[in-house]
Amino acid sequence: MQGSKLYQSQELAIKYFTVAIILFGAQLLFGLVAAIQFLYPNFLFNTLDFSIARMLHINALVVWLLYAMIGAVYWLLPDEAGIEVVGIKLANIAFYILTAAVAIVVLVYLFVQIGPGKESTIWFITEGREYIEAPRWADIGIVAVVLVFLYNVYATVMKGRHTGILVVLMADLIALAGLYLAGMFYTDNIAVDQYWWWWVVHLWVEATWEVYVAAVGGYILIKTLNANRKVVEMWLWIEVAMMFGSGILGLGHHYFWIGTPEYWWEIGALFSALEPVPLVGLFVHVLYDWGKERGKGNEIKNTPAFAWLTVETFGNFLGAGVWGFMHTLPQINLYTHGTQWPAAHGHLAFFGAYVAIMISAMYLAVQGKAGLERLRMTKAGWWAISLISVGVLLMTVSLTVAAYTQTMVERGMHGATWEGYFIAQANRWFVQGMGWRLAAGLAVIVGYGFLVYDLLTCAKKQPVEEGEKEVAAAAA
Amino acid sequence: MEEKVSVWTSNRFWRRSATWVTGVASVLLIFLTFDSMAQMKMGSAKDIEKKIDRRIPSPVVINYTIDYKLDPYRGHEIPIIGGEMRRPEGGIKSAYEKKEKFFGRDDYSEKEARELIHKGKLTIQAKNCMDCHTLLGNGAYYAPDLTKAWLDPTWETLAPAYNGKEYAIAAFLQDPPKMAMHERKMPNLGITKEEAKAVVAYLKFMSAIDTNGFPRNFGKIKGAVDARK
Amino acid sequence: MIEPCHDVVCSFWSYLNQGPMTLTIILHTLIVLPMIWIYFDEKKRLERGDLPNE
Amino acid sequence: MEYYIQDIPSSDFLSIFVVSALIILFGMAYAGFFTLVKLKLLKRFYMLFAYGSWLVLVGLMYYLGELLRVEPYTQKVLIGAMVGYLIFPHIVYFLLDRVHNRFEREPTKP
Numbered sequence: 040m041q042g043s044k045l046y047q048s049q050e051l052a053i054k055y056f057t058v059a060i061i062l063f064g065a066q067l068l069f070g071l072v073a074a075i076q077f078l079y080p081n082f083l084f085n086t087l088d089f090s091i092a093r094m095l096h097i098n099a100l101v102v103w104l105l106y107a108m109i110g111a112v113y114w115l116l117p118d119e120a121g122i123e124v125v126g127i128k129l130a131n132i133a134f135y136i137l138t139a140a141v142a143i144v145v146l147v148y149l150f151v152q153i154g155p156g157k158e159s160t161i162w163f164i165t166e167g168r169e170y171i172e173a174p175r176w177a178d179i180g181i182v183a184v185v186l187v188f189l190y191n192v193y194a195t196v197m198k199g200r201h202t203g204i205l206v207v208l209m210a211d212l213i214a215l216a217g218l219y220l221a222g223m224f225y226t227d228n229i230a231v232d233q234y235w236w237w238w239v240v241h242l243w244v245e246a247t248w249e250v251y252v253a254a255v256g257g258y259i260l261i262k263t264l265n266a267n268r269k270v271v272e273m274w275l276w277i278e279v280a281m282m283f284g285s286g287i288l289g290l291g292h293h294y295f296w297i298g299t300p301e302y303w304w305e306i307g308a309l310f311s312a313l314e315p316v317p318l319v320g321l322f323v324h325v326l327y328d329w330g331k332e333r334g335k336g337n338e339i340k341n342t343p344a345f346a347w348l349t350v351e352t353f354g355n356f357l358g359a360g361v362w363g364f365m366h367t368l369p370q371i372n373l374y375t376h377g378t379q380w381p382a383a384h385g386h387l388a389f390f391g392a393y394v395a396i397m398i399s400a401m402y403l404a405v406q407g408k409a410g411l412e413r414l415r416m417t418k419a420g421w422w423a424i425s426l427i428s429v430g431v432l433l434m435t436v437s438l439t440v441a442a443y444t445q446t447m448v449e450r451g452m453h454g455a456t457w458e459g460y461f462i463a464q465a466n467r468w469f470v471q472g473m474g475w476r477l478a479a480g481l482a483v484i485v486g487y488g489f490l491v492y493d494l495l496t497c498a499k500k501q502p503v504e505e506g507e508k509e510v511a512a513a514a515a
Numbered sequence: 516m517e518e519k520v521s522v523w524t525s526n527r528f529w530r531r532s533a534t535w536v537t538g539v540a541s542v543l544l545i546f547l548t549f550d551s552m553a554q555m556k557m558g559s560a561k562d563i564e565k566k567i568d569r570r571i572p573s574p575v576v577i578n579y580t581i582d583y584k585l586d587p588y589r590g591h592e593i594p595i596i597g598g599e600m601r602r603p604e605g606g607i608k609s610a611y612e613k614k615e616k617f618f619g620r621d622d623y624s625e626k627e628a629r630e631l632i633h634k635g636k637l638t639i640q641a642k643n644c645m646d647c648h649t650l651l652g653n654g655a656y657y658a659p660d661l662t663k664a665w666l667d668p669t670w671e672t673l674a675p676a677y678n679g680k681e682y683a684i685a686a687f688l689q690d691p692p693k694m695a696m697h698e699r700k701m702p703n704l705g706i707t708k709e710e711a712k713a714v715v716a717y718l719k720f721m722s723a724i725d726t727n728g729f730p731r732n733f734g735k736i737k738g739a740v741d742a743r744k
Numbered sequence: 745m746i747e748p749c750h751d752v753v754c755s756f757w758s759y760l761n762q763g764p765m766t767l768t769i770i771l772h773t774l775i776v777l778p779m780i781w782i783y784f785d786e787k788k789r790l791e792r793g794d795l796p797n798e
Numbered sequence: 799m800e801y802y803i804q805d806i807p808s809s810d811f812l813s814i815f816v817v818s819a820l821i822i823l824f825g826m827a828y829a830g831f832f833t834l835v836k837l838k839l840l841k842r843f844y845m846l847f848a849y850g851s852w853l854v855l856v857g858l859m860y861y862l863g864e865l866l867r868v869e870p871y872t873q874k875v876l877i878g879a880m881v882g883y884l885i886f887p888h889i890v891y892f893l894l895d896r897v898h899n900r901f902e903r904e905p906t907k908p
Contacts, residue, residue: 077657080699088702089657090646156638156710167640169654203526227629227636228557230571230724233653234548269526269901270894276529277893280536284775287540296729297651298570300554301751302761304727304803306547309768315822316886322826323833323890330837331898361822365815370803370866373731374811377652377660443815451808455730457669460659461697524897528786532779539775547757554753570752589750591803604748725752728803764872 045408046117048124051131053408055110056401058138060491062103063394065145067484069095074477078470091152094165094172095145100389101170102141107397108251109188112208114404115258116192120199126191133187140180144173161225168232170240171222178223185216203272207254207279215247230298237293244389245314245359246286252355252396253278253321256348259399263345264332274324281317289314295369296376304369311367315360325352341406342416343424343497347399350428354391362387362435374450379442379472387435395428401494409498417500419493426486433479441472560625563596563611568725572596574628576723577716578621580613583666583733591728617719618681618712628716635717638710647701650721652729658701663733665715665722669696684718685711804867817862824858827851829887836891856880 072092075082083092113130117123124130147164154160161167162175173181189212196205222239226232257275260266291307339345362384366375375381406414445463453459463469522528558569563576579597586593588606598613614621623631639645645654648661659667670680677683687694688711691701706714749758761767806814831848834840859880863873 073657084700085702088647090643090655093655093657094643094646153643153704154641155705155707156634156641156713158637160641161637165641165643167643167645169645172643172646225640227633228555228571229636229650229721230555231552232636233651234551234555236653267898267901270897273524273526273529273897276526276533280529280533283533283537283540287537287544288771290544293653294551296726297653298555298724298726299551300570300753300755300758301727302757302767303547303551305761305765305768306771309765309772315825319826319829319886320890323829323887324894326830326833327837327891327894327898330834330839356826360826361819364822365818368818368866370806370868371811371814371818373729373803374806376729377649377654377656377662379656382656443812447808447811450730450732451811454732454735455660455663456734457659457664457667457696461699464699521896521900522783522786522790523893524900525786525790528783531782531786535778535782536775539778543771543774550755550757554755568752731805764869765875769875 044410046123047127048113048117048130049404049407051124051127051134052110052112052114053404054134055106055113056404058141059103059106059110059397060401060494062099062106062141064487064491066096066099066103067480067487069093069099071477071480071484072096074473074480077473078477087149088152091148095148097170098148098172104248104393104397107400108248108255110404111255111397111400112188112192112212114400114407115255116195116205117199119202119205119258120195122195122199124191125194125198126187129187130191133184136180137184140177140184144177147174148172158225168222168236171236175223178219182216182219185219189213189216202268203275204254204257207250207275211247211250211254215243215251218242218247233297234294234299237290241290241293242287244392245289246283248393249282249286249317250279252351252392253282255400256351256396259344259348259396259403260328262403263339263341263348264328265340266328266332278317278321281320285310285313285316292367292369292372295372308368312364315356315364318356318360322352322356325349338413340412341402341414343414343420343493344399344402344406346416346420346424347395347402350424351391351395351399354387354395354428354431356391357432358384358387358389358391358435362439375442375446378445378450379438380446383435383438383442386438387431390427390431398490402497405494405498411498411501413501414497415501417493417497419489420497423486423489423493426482426489430479430481430483430486434476434483437472437475437479439472441469441476444468444472566609566611568608570725572720572723573625574632574716574720575623575625577617577628577631577719578614578623579611580615581665581719581723583663583722589728592731592733593725593728594723596723616679617716628720631713631716632720634710634713635715635720638706638714639717642704642706651724651726657699660730661718661721662724662726662730663722665719666734668734681712681715681719684715688714806865806867810865814862814865817858817865821855821858821862824851824855825883828855828883829890832887833891852880852884855883 069092072083072087073089073096076089076092113124151164154164160174164174165172166174166178171178192209192212196209218239221235224235253275257266257271260271261268288306289311291303291305292311294303294307366372366380366384402414444466447463448466448469449455449459449463453462555570557571558567558573560573560575562569563573563579576596582595582599583592584595584599584607585591586602586606586608588602588604594609595607596609597611598609599607600610602608617623639650644650644661647655647658649656649659650661652660652662665680665684670683673683674680677686685708688706689708690703692703695701749761751758757767760770828848828851831840831844831851835842835845835848856877859876860873863876868876
């Protein structure tokens with residue numbers, strides 16, 4: 040612990056976390072609009088149509104996770120390397136440029152929404168490609184900002200300590216940034232378009248982001264449980280081998296039906312069936328550590344961060360593992376592709392794998408900022424974690440019911456036509472699934488309120504202990 | 516420390532393994548990508564003259580009739596362009612012969628057809644279609660899949676009133692609420708007449724892409740999967 | 745034994761796709777087998793003791 | 799190719815989803831029970847549950863193969879993979895045990 044004095048880089052991390060949590064709120068808000076529109080299609084019709092609400096929902100998700108990821112790196116970087124981040128001034132400027140760009144893009148999304156079918160629309164309004172709708176000028180801006188970020192990370196590690204966690208992060212971040220380039224061009228050939236589009240989406244979400252999470256998760260384990268660094272780092276390499284080993288060619292499970300050669304059936308099926316294996320490995324590892332540390336009198340130094348890390352282990356396993364495997368094999372994916380199945384899987388997987396760990400990192404920052412030796416869970420914190428986790432799980436279950444109905448009625452019974460589609464959408468089970476999803480979504484939003492409140496106040500509400508009195512007084 | 520150290524606990528061993536696995540998986544992916552790109556290159560009008568099948572055919576397919584039929588040789592449904600013929604190896608394939616009028620013409624040159632679908636694709640992106648519909652099964656799930664939209668039975672029923680289904684679809688795109696078929700209706704996105712024509716061309720072209728049999732049993736309204744048993 | 749390729753366009757990889765699971769088993773072997781070599785190489789070096797202990 | 803993707807009657811959809819979910823869950827149960835017993839957090843008796851879960855897992859995998867109408871050859875490969883999975887938690891445990899023993903006897907944390 041570096042005492043209550045923070046590195047400048049950590050101050051910057053807090054700025055990133057702040058924007059992230061605001062965008063998280065925006066994500067939930069637009070998700071709520073979209074969920075209502077599934078039940079009441081006239082809600083905000085012609086003002087904020089489903090396409091716009093949904094685009095803002097998923098873009099806010101991606102952008103806030105990236106903000107939180109960059110924030111977490113700026114938080115742990117000086118701590119791990121042992122020195123202040125090189126080029127911190129540049130990093131601060133980049134933060135403001137990025138935030139201004141994000142604000143402009145959001146305003147254009149909200150008030151211009153769509154454009155004529157010309158190249159200028161692609162450059163200035165929207166690219167119209169799910170998840171990476173950001174117009175071309177913003178793409179280029181993002182690349183520039185990310186280059187600054189990469190420079191900071193590399194220069195700092197070169198100068199400071201090279202820990203295993205940092206080495207993995209360095210390699211992973213360059214892949215993560217490089218992959219974004221695969222989504223930055225235009226082609227008339229929609230099959231080729233989607234082929235490269237998946238390079239960005241899949242290789243982020245199921246490869247580079249997973250490895251990022253493994254690295255940051257290792258850091259959190261060291262910080263909260265005082266886990267042995269050597270053990271954590273060795274496991275990190277094993278995780279990298281298993282995740283990249285299954286994840287990179289697991290890309291094949293998106294190449295079953297988009298005009299790609301048939302051999303992707305096999306590659307996609309088996310490699311993606313292996314994707315849960317690292318998650319089982321992770322699960323056994325956490326179980327082992329927990330079992331070994333139990334009774335050693337080792338105290339958890341940051342209960343909320345550790346609780347969110349636990350949510351991440353289970354959420355990742357259930358969302359990515361169980362819900363992924365339910366519809367990943369080509370024989371069944373033929374009927375589930377393009378139904379609510381991916382929606383059900385996506386909600387739990389994104390939450391479990393990424394949202395939970397990013398919140399965990401934020402709690403670490405809260406603790407660091409207040410300079411507390413130990414951070415305990417407050418009541419609001421418990422409400423936040425319970426409402427959000429149970430809410431997302433319930434959302435996923437209701438979407439699964441809807442998805443099953445849709446697959447059965449639209450794909451199984453009505454041959455995937457428009458008529459079949461609308462018959463399925465009107466089915467009682469489908470509509471009820473959507474209703475429960477909305478209810479669960481509201482619970483998540485209430486949980487979000489608790490979360491924001493808790494992040495702002497939990498440091499002040501700690502039971503004051505001997506020896507911590509002065510620090511707590513200083514923070515208040 | 517003094518006793519022998521197992522390779523299994525060696526950080527170096529796992530680091531090398533991770534590097535190897537990542538490297539070889541990436542290299543394999545790159546090789547597979549080169550091969551896939553070659554196979555997914557858009558075909559040309561020459562291929563169609565020579566009756567060579569391409570996964571993504573030339574846009575001049577808008578001059579031809581398009582159908583979607585089960586090919587026992589491939590084991591799934593394939594697009595049938597310009598009528599069907601027997602494969603020498605068994606099963607059926609496209610004959611590239613039967614033409615049909617598309618907005619009153621069936622002689623779009625390769626250049627014209629490419630320009631048309633270029634505008635169509637730009638419009639599809641500019642209007643954010645993918646955030647309600649799915650294309651080739653990817654996108655949002657608020658509106659029907661457009662992969663084989665051109666072949667959807669809905670348009671067959673509307674076609675006579677509009678003098679052909681391309682006109683029906685184009686009319687729909689220019690003012691969707693007017694022709695709304697369900698409570699969940701498509702908003703008016705300000706699609707112009709030219710843009711509508713281009714989008715219809717794109718939809719027709721997309722229905723000719725070989726998607727390995729997705730969507731299965733498309734268009735068989737009554738008892739799709741079970742009907743074939 | 746050797747099956748003809750049924751795909752639209754045939755290539756090296758579609759020929760490797762001989763019957764169910766062949767292609768993917770080949771790729772897995774390609775990835776996993778060399779790790780055995782890495783193992784013995786590391787073991788040799790460890791026994792020689794010319795490595796900084798990690 | 800014809801052998802690869804057969805038509806699946808819609809009455810089988812539900813079984814496929816449930817069985818594939820159970821496969822992952824029993825896979826986790828096996829690994830979980832195994833680790834907890836090895837850590838002596840559960841009595842040795844529970845090892846029966848671990849191997850029991852694995853047996854159920856194999857049965858489910860076979861059934862999933864049937865439901866998906868895979869080739870007899872693929873079916874064999876699937877069961878072979880399950881034998882691999884039988885060993886997997888052993889390897890993970892072995893590794894963890896070794897690495898903890900090695901590093902935790904050293905003076906703690908640099």
